[in-house]
Amino acid sequence: MVNCVICGKSDLNNDTIGINKKLLGENISNYYCLDCLAEYLECTVDELLDKIEDFKEEGCKLFK
Numbered sequence: 001m002v003n004c005v006i007c008g009k010s011d012l013n014n015d016t017i018g019i020n021k022k023l024l025g026e027n028i029s030n031y032y033c034l035d036c037l038a039e040y041l042e043c044t045v046d047e048l049l050d051k052i053e054d055f056k057e058e059g060c061k062l063f064k
């Protein structure tokens with residue numbers, strides 16, 4: 001089980017974990033929930049969701 005390092009939100013889902021790895025590196029040990037990741041990257045949650053869909057369409061292995 002993976003929790004958000006900022007707000008402690010628990011049980012981050014595979015999509016959230018995948019986008020963390022995709023944007024921050026596959027070897028990271030701290031994960032952010034989508035809200036905190038959006039704030040950290042100065043973008044919106046909707047933009048992150050769009051990126052997740054894009055990566056899925058590309059068949060990225062992190063999103064299976």
Ligand SMILES: [Zn+2]
Pocket residue numbers: 004005006007008009032033034035036037
């Ligand atoms: Zn969070």
